Amino acid sequence: MRTGIRSHGGTTVAPAWHHPQETAGKSPETPMATSQIEQQVMLRLSSAEVRFTKGRRLVLEAILRSDSRCSARDLYKDLEDEVPLSSIYRTLTTMSDLGIVVPHHGTGAIRYELAEWLVGHHHHLICRSCGNIEDIKLTEHTESIIDGLVSTAAEERGFIAANHYFDIDGVCASCARADNSTG
Amino acid sequence: MRTGIRSHGGTTVAPAWHHPQETAGKSPETPMATSQIEQQVMLRLSSAEVRFTKGRRLVLEAILRSDSRCSARDLYKDLEDEVPLSSIYRTLTTMSDLGIVVPHHGTGAIRYELAEWLVGHHHHLICRSCGNIEDIKLTEHTESIIDGLVSTAAEERGFIAANHYFDIDGVCASCARADNSTG
DNA sequence: GCTATGATGAGAACCGGTATCAGGTCCCAC
DNA sequence: GTGGGACCTGATACCGGTTCTCATCATAGC
Numbered sequence: 356m357r358t359g360i361r362s363h364g365g366t367t368v369a370p371a372w373h374h375p376q377e378t379a380g381k382s383p384e385t386p387m388a389t390s391q392i393e394q395q396v397m398l399r400l401s402s403a404e405v406r407f408t409k410g411r412r413l414v415l416e417a418i419l420r421s422d423s424r425c426s427a428r429d430l431y432k433d434l435e436d437e438v439p440l441s442s443i444y445r446t447l448t449t450m451s452d453l454g455i456v457v458p459h460h461g462t463g464a465i466r467y468e469l470a471e472w473l474v475g476h477h478h479h480l481i482c483r484s485c486g487n488i489e490d491i492k493l494t495e496h497t498e499s500i501i502d503g504l505v506s507t508a509a510e511e512r513g514f515i516a517a518n519h520y521f522d523i524d525g526v527c528a529s530c531a532r533a534d535n536s537t538g
Numbered sequence: 539m540r541t542g543i544r545s546h547g548g549t550t551v552a553p554a555w556h557h558p559q560e561t562a563g564k565s566p567e568t569p570m571a572t573s574q575i576e577q578q579v580m581l582r583l584s585s586a587e588v589r590f591t592k593g594r595r596l597v598l599e600a601i602l603r604s605d606s607r608c609s610a611r612d613l614y615k616d617l618e619d620e621v622p623l624s625s626i627y628r629t630l631t632t633m634s635d636l637g638i639v640v641p642h643h644g645t646g647a648i649r650y651e652l653a654e655w656l657v658g659h660h661h662h663l664i665c666r667s668c669g670n671i672e673d674i675k676l677t678e679h680t681e682s683i684i685d686g687l688v689s690t691a692a693e694e695r696g697f698i699a700a701n702h703y704f705d706i707d708g709v710c711a712s713c714a715r716a717d718n719s720t721g
Numbered sequence: 722g723c724t725a726t727g728a729t730g731a732g733a734a735c736c737g738g739t740a741t742c743a744g745g746t747c748c749c750a751c
Numbered sequence: 752g753t754g755g756g757a758c759c760t761g762a763t764a765c766c767g768g769t770t771c772t773c774a775t776c777a778t779a780g781c
Contacts, residue, residue, distance in 0.1 A: 406728070410728080426768090428767095440769095441731075441769090480697050489697075497691070504680055508676060518706075523688055524702065526698045526700070528696030531698050588758090589747075621761095624740095723780105727776105728776080728777070729776070730774095730776095731774095732773100735768105735769085737767095739764105741765090749754105751752105751755105
C-alpha cells in the first residue's frame with residue numbers, strides 16, 4: 356500500500372496524493388465548465404507525460420456526459436465499439452492515479468466520479484433503500500465549522516488531514532414517500 | 539436494491555436498517571465487554587430465529603479477537619480447518635443483514651467491523667499512505683455539533699437521516715515521520 | 722523515414738464473492 | 752427415542768469485475 360503505484364500493463368504514474376492540488380484540499384467554489392475541465396485534465400496528463408489520446412478523451416467525455424458516478428461497464432455501454440473494456444479500465448486506473456477521477460468502492464462495481472478539484476467540494480446523501488447518491492453542497496459557514504472539527508480531531512492525534520468525508524446515510528424523500536404509502 | 543434481502547443458500551433475514559437500534563442511531567457511550575457483546579449478538583440472532591451455532595460463534599469470536607476490521611479471508615486464516623471459507627462468507631452475510639457487523643467496501647476485499655450499537659459510535663482517520671484506519675471517538679460536544687449539521691442538511695432536502703459518516707483522510711503520524719526522514 | 726517508447730485491443734487469467742446441493746444437525750411433537 | 756421438518760454446513764462450481772499478457776499500432780524525437 357505504501358507506493359500506491361499500479362501498472363496494468365500500461366502507464367505507471369505517481370499516486371493521487373502526490374499532487375499538490377489534492378493534498379492542499381482546495382477546490383473551486385463553483386464547478387468548472389466542461390471545456391475547462393478538459394483543459395485541466397490535459398494539463399495534468401501532460402505534466403505527468405501521459406498522452407491525451409483519442410481513447411482517453413472519449414472516456415473523459417463519457418464521464419462528463421454522465422450525470423452521476425459511473426462504473427467501467429457504464430462507460431463501456433456508452434462507448435461500445437469505440438473503446439474496448441480493457442482500455443476503459445486502463446484509462447480509469449491512470450486517471451485515478453493522477454487524481455482526475457475518484458473511485459468509490461461500494462456494492463458491486465467500482466464507480467468513478469470527477470475529483471473535487473474539478474467539480475468542487477461536496478458531500479453525499481446516501482439512500483439505504485434505493486442506493487441513490489445525491490451530491491450536496493453545504494454553505495461556506497457549515498464547511499468552516501466542519502473544517503474546524505477536522506483540524507481539531509486530526510491535530511490531537513498527529514494526523515495530517517488532507518480531506519474529509521461528511522456523508523449522510525438514510526432514506527431519501529421519494530423512498531420515504533413510497534415506504535409510507537405501501538405500509 | 540429495494541428489498542435488501544439476500545439469501546446465499548442459507549438463512550434469509552431482514553436487512554439491517556429494519557432494526558430499530560440502527561435506525562434510531564443510538565449506540566452506547568462506552569463499548570460493551572466482549573462477553574456482553576456475545577450476549578447481545580445471541581439475543582439478536584434468536585429474535586431473528588437464527589441459531590447461534592458453533593460456526594457462527596467461532597466467527598464472532600474471531601472478529602472480537604481481531605483488533606481491526608477484517609475480511610472473510612483474514613477470518614479464514616484464523617479459523618482454518620475449523621470453519622470453511624464458504625461458511626465464513628455465509629455467516630458474515632447473515633450477521634451483516636442482522637446489523638451485527640458492518641461491511642466496508644474498499645480496495646480489495648470487503649472488511650467487516652462490529653456495528654456501532656455494539657462498539658459505540660465512532661469515526662475514522664484513514665491514512666492514504668499505509669492504508670491504516672484508526673477509530674476515533676469525538677467529544678459529546680463535537681458530536682452534537684455534527685448532529686446539528688446533519689439534521690439541517692438532511693431536513694432541507696426531505697431526507698430522513700439515520701446515520702452519518704465523518705471520516706478524515708490524510709497521512710498518519712508515523713507515515714508523516716517516515717516520509718519526512720526519507721525525503 | 723527510423724527508432725524508442727508509450728498506448729491499444731483482444732482475450733485469458735485471476736480473484737472475491739455467491740449459488741448449488743447433498744448431507745448433517747437441531748428442535749419439537751408424538 | 753424416533754421421525755419429520757426446518758435450518759445449517761461443507762465442498763465445489765460458477766459468475767462478474769478487474770487485471771494481466773502480448774502482439775500490434777501510434778507518436779514524438781532524432
